[in-house]
Amino acid sequence: MIADIKAFLSDFLVLGDPLIYGADISIVLSMVAIVFVLSYFKKWKWLWKEWLTTIDAKKIGIMYIIAALLMLFRGGIDALLMRSQITFPNEGFLDSQHYNEIFTTHGTIMILFMAMPFIVGMMNVAVPLQIGARDVAFPYLNALSFWLFFVGAMLFNLSFVIGGSPDAGWTSYTPLAGAKLDPGPGENYYLIGLQLAGIGTLATGVNFMATILKMRAPGMTLFKMPMFTWSSLITSLIIVFAFPVLTVALALLTIDRLFGAHFFTIASGGSPMMWANLFWIWGHPEVYIVILPAFGIFSEVISTFSHKKLFGYKAMVWSMVLISALSFVVWLHHFFTMGNTAAVNSVFSISTMAIAIPTGVKIFNWLFTLNKGRIEFSTAMLWALAFIPNFLIGGLTGVMLAIAPADYQYHNSYFLVAHFHSVLIGGTVFGMFAALHYWWPKMFGHVLNEKLGKISFWIFMVSFNICFLPMYFVGLMGMTRRMYTYPEGLGWMPLNVVITIGAFGMGIGFIVMVYNIYWSARYGKRDKTGDPWGGRTLEWATTSPAVEYNFAHIPKVETADAFLHMKEKGTTGQISKAPFKPIHMPNNSGKPFIQAWLMFFAGFGLVFEWYWLAIPAAAATMLVMAFRSFEYHDHHYIPVEEIERTESATGRLN
Amino acid sequence: MSSVASNQSNKPYEPLEYSTEDGRLRILGFWIFLGAEIVLFSCLFATYLVVHSHTAGGPTSKELYDVKEFMIETFLLLISSFTCGLGTHELRRHNAKGIIIWLIITLLLGLGFIYMEVNEFVKYATEEGATVGRSAFLSGFFVLVGTHGAHVSLGILWMTSIIIQLAKRGVTAVTARKVFIVGLYWHFLDVVWIFIFTAVYLTGMVL
Amino acid sequence: MMNENVEQHNAHGGFPWKHVIGLILSLALTLIALWIVVSYSFSTTFTLASIIILAIFQALIQLLFFMHLNESKSRVWQIIAIGFGFFTAATVVVGSLWIMAYSL
Numbered sequence: 032m033i034a035d036i037k038a039f040l041s042d043f044l045v046l047g048d049p050l051i052y053g054a055d056i057s058i059v060l061s062m063v064a065i066v067f068v069l070s071y072f073k074k075w076k077w078l079w080k081e082w083l084t085t086i087d088a089k090k091i092g093i094m095y096i097i098a099a100l101l102m103l104f105r106g107g108i109d110a111l112l113m114r115s116q117i118t119f120p121n122e123g124f125l126d127s128q129h130y131n132e133i134f135t136t137h138g139t140i141m142i143l144f145m146a147m148p149f150i151v152g153m154m155n156v157a158v159p160l161q162i163g164a165r166d167v168a169f170p171y172l173n174a175l176s177f178w179l180f181f182v183g184a185m186l187f188n189l190s191f192v193i194g195g196s197p198d199a200g201w202t203s204y205t206p207l208a209g210a211k212l213d214p215g216p217g218e219n220y221y222l223i224g225l226q227l228a229g230i231g232t233l234a235t236g237v238n239f240m241a242t243i244l245k246m247r248a249p250g251m252t253l254f255k256m257p258m259f260t261w262s263s264l265i266t267s268l269i270i271v272f273a274f275p276v277l278t279v280a281l282a283l284l285t286i287d288r289l290f291g292a293h294f295f296t297i298a299s300g301g302s303p304m305m306w307a308n309l310f311w312i313w314g315h316p317e318v319y320i321v322i323l324p325a326f327g328i329f330s331e332v333i334s335t336f337s338h339k340k341l342f343g344y345k346a347m348v349w350s351m352v353l354i355s356a357l358s359f360v361v362w363l364h365h366f367f368t369m370g371n372t373a374a375v376n377s378v379f380s381i382s383t384m385a386i387a388i389p390t391g392v393k394i395f396n397w398l399f400t401l402n403k404g405r406i407e408f409s410t411a412m413l414w415a416l417a418f419i420p421n422f423l424i425g426g427l428t429g430v431m432l433a434i435a436p437a438d439y440q441y442h443n444s445y446f447l448v449a450h451f452h453s454v455l456i457g458g459t460v461f462g463m464f465a466a467l468h469y470w471w472p473k474m475f476g477h478v479l480n481e482k483l484g485k486i487s488f489w490i491f492m493v494s495f496n497i498c499f500l501p502m503y504f505v506g507l508m509g510m511t512r513r514m515y516t517y518p519e520g521l522g523w524m525p526l527n528v529v530i531t532i533g534a535f536g537m538g539i540g541f542i543v544m545v546y547n548i549y550w551s552a553r554y555g556k557r558d559k560t561g562d563p564w565g566g567r568t569l570e571w572a573t574t575s576p577a578v579e580y581n582f583a584h585i586p587k588v589e590t591a592d593a594f595l596h597m598k599e600k601g602t603t604g605q606i607s608k609a610p611f612k613p614i615h616m617p618n619n620s621g622k623p624f625i626q627a628w629l630m631f632f633a634g635f636g637l638v639f640e641w642y643w644l645a646i647p648a649a650a651a652t653m654l655v656m657a658f659r660s661f662e663y664h665d666h667h668y669i670p671v672e673e674i675e676r677t678e679s680a681t682g683r684l685n
Numbered sequence: 686m687s688s689v690a691s692n693q694s695n696k697p698y699e700p701l702e703y704s705t706e707d708g709r710l711r712i713l714g715f716w717i718f719l720g721a722e723i724v725l726f727s728c729l730f731a732t733y734l735v736v737h738s739h740t741a742g743g744p745t746s747k748e749l750y751d752v753k754e755f756m757i758e759t760f761l762l763l764i765s766s767f768t769c770g771l772g773t774h775e776l777r778r779h780n781a782k783g784i785i786i787w788l789i790i791t792l793l794l795g796l797g798f799i800y801m802e803v804n805e806f807v808k809y810a811t812e813e814g815a816t817v818g819r820s821a822f823l824s825g826f827f828v829l830v831g832t833h834g835a836h837v838s839l840g841i842l843w844m845t846s847i848i849i850q851l852a853k854r855g856v857t858a859v860t861a862r863k864v865f866i867v868g869l870y871w872h873f874l875d876v877v878w879i880f881i882f883t884a885v886y887l888t889g890m891v892l
Numbered sequence: 893m894m895n896e897n898v899e900q901h902n903a904h905g906g907f908p909w910k911h912v913i914g915l916i917l918s919l920a921l922t923l924i925a926l927w928i929v930v931s932y933s934f935s936t937t938f939t940l941a942s943i944i945i946l947a948i949f950q951a952l953i954q955l956l957f958f959m960h961l962n963e964s965k966s967r968v969w970q971i972i973a974i975g976f977g978f979f980t981a982a983t984v985v986v987g988s989l990w991i992m993a994y995s996l
């Protein structure tokens with residue numbers, strides 16, 4: 032009996048590794064600390080009422096962004112561990128298994144649990160305000176999306192201490208990731224964690240498409256929308272049509288692993304390459320999902336801080352529309368080397384190069400926006416300016432990789448690792464950092480300190496190049512991706528040392544940014560105007576942070592850059608002008624939170640193949656959905672007196 | 686017939702389910718979701734077609750599929766799509782009773798379909814040794830057709846809940862929207878079935 | 893096909909012509925497809941091509957006659973959503989078959 036329990040525990044908990052004991056202890060300690068702080072300050076009720084049950088897009092956006100920053104931290108630690116292991120030849124800091132786990136969790140977390148929530152968070156924060164709406168189309172669903180993402184991320188991270196991490200790479204290629212070669216819960220965590228988060232993301236896509244298509248302020252035609260809203264619309268469109276592919280791929284591999292099907296096995300006629308095929312049908316559109324919103328942000332930031340209208344608005348839009356379609360027809364470039372026919376490789380090679388054209392168009396539009404502008408070097412603007420050359424390097428090396436025969440050389444080398452970090456960090460992460468500084472006052476009512484912001488920018492940006500430029504060369508020298516150590520005498524060491532120095536430099540830059548967040552919360556300049564940057568779009572027309580209902584009166588839009596136009600005409604006061612009318616708002620609800628956690632337990636049951644847990648939890652999920660269907664009183668009106676009170680508290684009501 | 690306030694005569698006719706902002710949003714949202722469902726099923730179709738010949742020495746599609754059975758399944762679903770459409774037709778006349786009757790008929794046809802499908806699966810498994818784990822082809826078959834079946838089953842539960850709500854509340858802007866959307870879902874499953882009928886059953890007789 | 897005005901008259905009463913025609917057409921197309929296959933009198937290519945075309949027509953019948961795809965103020969968006977869905981679906985199916993052709 033006791034032996035049984037011991038055996039169970041040693042499978043269930045990951046034992047015998049000091050790093051993981053450290054993690055266990057810090058998880059327990061931080062849980063205790065959180066519970067203590069919440070109880071001590073009597074904040075449980077506040078937490079429940081203001082955050083866990085909220086369906087306000089602004090707050091949901093903030094929660095997404097906090098989660099993304101935490102995940103950036105975890106993924107960053109993973110990166111530093113990897114770099115520490117491969118700085119010098121023949122190191123023994125991590126063994127091969129451990130290294131496999133770490134690059135897997137690093138890649139998965141960075142893409143699915145850092146980049147995605149960062150982007151969706153920014154969409155939640157900015158899109159309703161930019162189009163002059165009071166919330167998204169389906170606020171309840173929006174909360175559910177967030178909580179599904181959240182529990183998916185929790186489940187994935189749990190693997191570290193319970194059961195063991197996945198270790199087959201973020202691409203989880205079969206047959207390696209199949210039950211035969213990789214038994215145990217690790218890969219199941221990957222499959223189920225991503226599944227939950229992915230369903231949440233799909234719902235977000237539907238939600239924002241409906242929001243942007245139907246809830247724009249009167250007068251805001253499609254071609255008067257801010258560019259970030261445009262990019263969010265196109266991103267949502269790609270999400271809606273790409274994420275179902277991920278859903279299916281994950282489900283099929285889950286069925287393979289749990290129920291003995293043969294989709295991707297070698298035995299019984301399975302087709303392992305079909306996994307790569309499905310994965311990248313989703314995977315390539317996914318890279319546009321994480322880059323287009325960044326493009327939108329750069330457009331806003333560059334136009335605002337050049338004090339100029341965005342150059343080539345229509346070309347920007349049409350190039351995104353083109354990208355949305357093209358992004359679905361290039362996926363094979365991720366596996367040119369699988370040995371397909373020349374015809375297949377050529378077609379996908381050409382379609383891949385074609386996608387560089389609309390992207391190039393956008394780069395020129397930003398340059399022409401800067402041209403003759405009155406440029407203000409704010410921190411947000413610095414991130415945007417640094418994006419252009421850094422992303423260009425990633426883009427050009429991307430075109431090199433698109434040449435199928437040449438890719439036989441580059442494939443799965445550090446050249447590739449350098450390429451995708453150039454676009455992911457130089458594009459997505461820089462974009463999110465720009466957005467963070469740009470919209471911070473809109474989220475929290477104070478600006479981030481510019482000096483600290485610039486320090487963190489320079490440290491991070493320079494270190495980024497120290498880290499990733501040498502990777503191109505070490506890749507060309509033959510170092511392959513995902514190798515946990517390398518032998519002496521290949522001449523790789525000097526570059527690897529430089530790379531690691533750069534990696535730690537980025538860590539320092541990130542720490543300065545976090546310190547800036549702390550410092551600015553305490554001492555930062557409060558934003559009383561709602562418009563700290565001389566903004567052009569509607570989110571700057573309301574207070575910082577925006578009131579619950581965003582706008583007391585929905586603004587009327589006549590041109591693109593609607594707020595700028597209002598300022599020129601002197602009509603900005605209209606938004607807060609009495610008399611008011613009661614405002615229709617949806618009620619908060621705890622159901623999304625509860626449903627997501629039930630799905631977490633269903634997922635956890637599946638990970639360990641504990642059907643006694645999975646089935647009841649799934650049934651309970653259905654029950655919550657049924658309750659929701661029978662709920663008819665899910666909205667309320669904010670009375671006029673309350674609007675008057677709120678508006679005069681902001682000093683906008685004369 | 687017009688138990689609920691009808692549209693003013695000078696306004697263009699607007700069905701009840703579109704009469705509120707919320708209703709319009711949800712209907713559009715559901716269409717977008719159906720777009721996503723098309724892609725979801727397309728992946729299952731692609732996988733099934735890729736592994737169709739990978740029978741690993743197990744039963745092949747020619748040996749398994751039975752014309753009579755899948756034709757009955759097809760007719761049940763096609764007719765249920767029609768009766769569900771009549772439900773929407775009654776909805777436009779604000780006739781709660783009419784809607785309920787047609788939806789119940791739809792449900793019964795749907796149940797008949799599920800009954801046939803379960804029987805078919807059980808027969809394959811017990812008589813032919815055809816299970817999910819037998820071969821890649823059978824994995825593809827059971828998961829594609831089974832996913833459709835699971836959708837139909839969910840649709841049955843959903844439709845039941847909406848019938849109850851309709852009986853309790855009559856035709857309102859909210860229930861009208863719900864009836865309309867569950868109808869969209871049901872017709873959509875018929876569209877998927879048409880492709881299963883074509884790409885799985887008919888094609889399986891030829892190739 | 894019926895235009896919206898007819899639909900509006902229908903909506904206020906009358907016989908559901910649109911649905912009946914939809915049903916008859918879909919039953920007919922199903923039977924034609926079945927016949928093409930079980931008669932075994934055509935080449936494989938012709939058989940497959942024609943049943944796929946028939947299926948696409950069937951889908952259009954459901955979308956237009958039963959699902960009212962082209963009504964409502966957002967019909968453009970509805971059509972784009974379904975259209976993009978079919979575009980992606982076709983890419984996925986045709987692309988996968990082509991890429992995986994070596995193993996078919």
Ligand code: HEM
Pocket residue numbers: 107110111113114134135137138139141142146199200201202448452455456459460498511512513514515534537538
């Ligand atoms: C501090 C910054 C970062 C550093 C130092 C870093 C470092 C690394 C290294 C060394 C590897 C590959 C290891 C190997 O193949 O052996 C890697 C892989 C990867 N990284 Fe990063 N990374 C950073 C940030 C990011 C970010 C921000 C993203 C995404 C938004 C990202 C996405 C990925 C992905 C997808 C992989 C591939 C994982 C796999 O092979 O399965 N990384 N990173």
Ligand SMILES: [Cu+2]
Pocket residue numbers: 314315318361362364365
């Ligand atoms: Cu790609």
